[in-house]
Amino acid sequence: QVQLVESGGDSVEAGGSLRLSCAVSGYTGRSYCMAWFRQAPGKEREGVGLIATGSGSIYYTDSVKGRFSISRDNAKNTLFLQMNSLRPEDTAVYYCAAKPMYYCPVTLLESATNFAYWGQGTQVTVSS
Numbered sequence: 001q002v003q004l005v006e007s008g009g010d011s012v013e014a015g016g017s018l019r020l021s022c023a024v025s026g027y028t029g030r031s032y033c034m035a036w037f038r039q040a041p042g043k044e045r046e047g048v049g050l051i052a053t054g055s056g057s058i059y060y061t062d063s064v065k066g067r068f069s070i071s072r073d074n075a076k077n078t079l080f081l082q083m084n085s086l087r088p089e090d091t092a093v094y095y096c097a098a099k100p101m102y103y104c105p106v107t108l109l110e111s112a113t114n115f116a117y118w119g120q121g122t123q124v125t126v127s128s
Contacts, residue, residue, distance in 0.1 A: 001026050001117075002024065002025070002026045002027065002032070002098050002100075002117040003024070003025045003026050003117075004022055004023070004024055004096045004097070004098060004117060004118060004119035005022070005023045005119055005120070006020060006021065006022050006094065006095065006096050006119040006120065006121060006122040007020070007021050007022075007023070007122055008020040008021050008122060009093075009094060009122030009123045009124045010124065010125075011125040011126075011127065012086055012124075012125070012126055012127070013126070013127055013128075014086060014087055014088055014126055014127065014128050015085060015086065016086050016126070017082070017083060017084045017085075017086065018083045018086065018124060019080055019081070019082050019083070020036070020080065020081040020083070020094055020096075020122060020124070021078055021079070021080055022034075022036075022078065022079040022080070022081075022096030022119060023076075023077065023078050024077045024078065024079060024096075024098070025077065027077065030100050031052065031053050031054030031055075031100070031101065031102040032052075032053045032054075032098050032099060032100050032101065033050055033051075033052055033053075033098070033099040033101050033104035033108055033115075034050060034051050034052075034053060034070075034072070034079050034096070034097070034098050035047060035048075035049065035050035035051075035096070035097045035098070035099075035108065035109060035115060036048040036049050036050070036068075036070065036079075036081045036094060036095070036096060036097075037094070037095045037097055037109075037112055037115075038090075038092035038093065038094045038095065038124075039092055039093050039095070039121075040089075040091060040092040040093075043092075044112075045095070045112040046061070046092075047061055047108070047109025047110065047111075047112070048060070048061055048064055048068060048081070048094070048109070049061065049064065049068060049070045049081070049109070050070070050104055050106070050108060050109055051070045051071075051072060051079070051104075052102070052103070052104035053072070054102040055102070055103075055104070057104060058070050059104075059106040059109065061109055063089075064083075064090075067083065067084050067085045067086075068081060068082065068083050068084070069081075069082045070082075079096060081094065083124070086124075086126045087126060088126050088127065088128045089126075090124060090126050091124060091125050091126050092123075092124060093121040093122065093123050093124075094121060094122050094123075094124055095118055095119055095120075095121045096118070096119040097112070097115035097117060097118050097119070098115060098116070098117040099114060099115045099116055099117070100116070
């Protein structure tokens with residue numbers, strides 16, 4: 001059973017930066033699609049980006065390309081989301097998600113139902 005715990009959420013001003021972390025435990029040695037989603041009040045959960053642990057491929061949704069980046073520390077079993085040039089519309093609860101699979105197409109970001117494992121979320125608030 002994969003367990004995910006996010007941290008790093010905070011309140012920042014527009015233009016600022018934050019780095020979110022997702023501590024991962026319960027890996028079985030399989031390859032996973034690891035993703036970041038976000039959910040703003042009154043909106044559906046939206047895919048932000050994903051990384052394939054097997055191939056290393058990384059994809060981002062268009063709204064965050066060039067501003068957000070995903071990385072991981074294999075030794076610490078931690079996934080990161082570096083967020084730069086933050087905008088008020090980035091305000092949301094950010095979630096880490098995992099799906100045991102080697103091939104991770106960007107289309108996985110189209111629906112939260114594609115992922116089986118979720119963290120509890122961390123709040124990011126960007127003020128103008």
